[in-house]
Amino acid sequence: MTAVPPSSHNTTSTPPPKSSIDPTEVSHFNALASSWWDPHGPSRLLHLMNPLRHTFINSCLKSQNTPSPSHKLDYLDIGCGGGIFAESAARLSGTKSVTALDPSSEVLKIAQAHQRRDPILMREGKLTYKNYSIESHPIPTAPNNGYDIVTIFEVLEHVSSPSQFLTTVLPHVKPGGWLILSTIARTWTSWAVTKVVAEDVLGIVPRGTHDWNKYINERELREWFGKREGWESPRALGVVYVPGLGWREVPGSEGVGNYFFGVRRKIEQNESKNESRMDEF
């Protein structure tokens, strides 16, 4: 299982696995936990990428009229790791709450210890960590009880069954809300850059962090969502790490390496109409 072609999804009739996460992946990130917040440690590239995640989310939100900018947002961050994105989202003035999940208990301990360093994040309901994967997170009782923003950053390339994983995630997005993810395209360039250069030559990413076979292309995601009812406005943005300069947005590079992907859950406008039609019959 390397990607998310719809055909492979359709063949599964077996019950979903308990967790979408590969156990070897969990132990890899357990080992990295202690250095998660070291500005010069192995997670430095993730820290440097974080501001661009907000830039991308803002561009998604601004592309639509709803929700209005004054609406305070609820976030669900899946695979939050040490809390790099979850903390930053919780600090934003437009945020109501952030719920952040990660199956690695070691990593989550680091996240919670780091949360205590910032009084803003300790405010009631601002940032809540849960030590489980998305399968264990309660599904909203009604669609509108879902989250405005559901984020899956640098996770998809680590899950063993991306199609099943995404299917589990979808119900958590509120109608009008966004599913935002970032991952790496499966190309020769990304193999050379992320496996050979970043892990082996430069050593800026810990060895064994990535399995190139698990990478997913932007086109594959677009097709996957295209075949599903109720999802609209897919957007993507490629980003490139330039040593000495940091992460840079490079339009068109989503087909090559790291990229952000956003897709919006449609607001069901004909629900009430359906009811009235029912009355007519």
Place this chain on the structure above:
Amino acid sequence: MQSRPTIWLFGRCHVPRSGLVNIRRRTFATTLQRNAATPELFDVVCVGGGPAGLSLLAGLRASPATSGLKVALIEWQDLAKNQTHSPSPTVYSNRCSSLTPASVAYLKAIGVWNHIDHTRVQPYDGMQVWDGITDSRISFDWAETASSIIPQQSTPSSSTIAYMIENINLTSALQKHLHTLGGTTIISPARVEGITFGEETPNLDLSSWPVVSLNNGQTLAARLLVGADGANSPVRTFAGIESRGWDYGRMGVVATLQLEGPGRAGPDHKIAYQRFLPSGPVAMLPLPGNMASLVWSTLPERAMKLKSMATEHICAMVNAAFRLSAVDLTYLHTMDGGQKDEVEWREQHTRFKEEELPMKVIAVQEGSVAPFPLKMRHADTYITERVALVGDAAHTIHPLAGQGLNQGQADVASLLRTITAAVETGQDIGSQLALEQYNSERYSANNALLGVCDKLHKLYSFDSGPIVPLRSWGLQAVNSMGALKGFLMKRAAGGA
């Protein structure tokens, strides 16, 4: 400026590179007993209410993205007293600065410029610089240079090289603006008695937050502690950041002068003068009316002698410094009085073009002659976790290019941009990762300027040998090349 350190004891003095792991060991011993009271939490605590600190706080309060931050300013001098200054048009403070257009642009952007007393600001658009040994000269004049570098788009506002302003005029305006904006906790006068790291409790871990204890008993915990506390910065000491450099073995003598007139080209076209003497550069910078500001870098014994001279002799010495030879000046400094008559006699026997020189000094303002030591210092870094240094706390420069205060304003503008970007993307504004942008923007820029001024100082301290004709040739060559001169003038004016 927070320039009076009390008891600054500290455990270690190298820059921590590996972030949070080391921070707990970065302890700071203090004679204070551990303060049991819970510190008040702030997003930004700035130590030092000089031009850099005040300007940072005004910027934070004025910019919409950062106006939600809780900010405090600590200053050991009474800021309320600082705000009053003499309105007399013939009395000027001896502490003046030459504000570059870049600094002015920042001050306008944060809304301070309207609060400045503009009757006491003197823009100048001409600059005369020459070699005291060979007399080779470079004259900067926008009116003649502009045409050769910017043929079409020379606007009247771009003709100003810099603005002479009393520091007190700037700090008063900054304070007025801060009061108008509101929302800043100003603690003044109050002295920092110690800085330690905060406590860890089950609900909150302040062990990476600097906690500042004041002599009035207050304690403030800072998400970001800004050291705008001068060359002997206690904040820098707390952060364990080393500052390196050397003393020049020179003193700068400042004074407020009264000239025989408003200047060679009248009150609307003011000129700054600088002559490089082997003992150091002497500069006369225009103030409104017939007033001018002196910065004379010289040997310490000569500086002390100048200060002790009678007013008429100081006037004579300043006039001589722009007219007579280095040998004459050396002799005049050895005299135990009588310099006035001696200078008059020697001027009759020296050839100079009076029209290329500043107007003669006729009076020195009582009590305005003040010597200060010249140093070059540069901190190893401007940031560590939850600490940022700005202005003199980060760097001390030779005053020959008048860039000290401007560097501080550029630091503040950059730090404000950095904090704004961090707030907009939800970063912890005190984290080293969030502050990196500030360090990378400012460190190399300041380092280059420190280097250039240092080299200029050394280049002109030779009074004989092969370097002297070479530097004269260099100055004349630059003078004849309009484009290069325009570039240099832009640099002096703080342009990018």
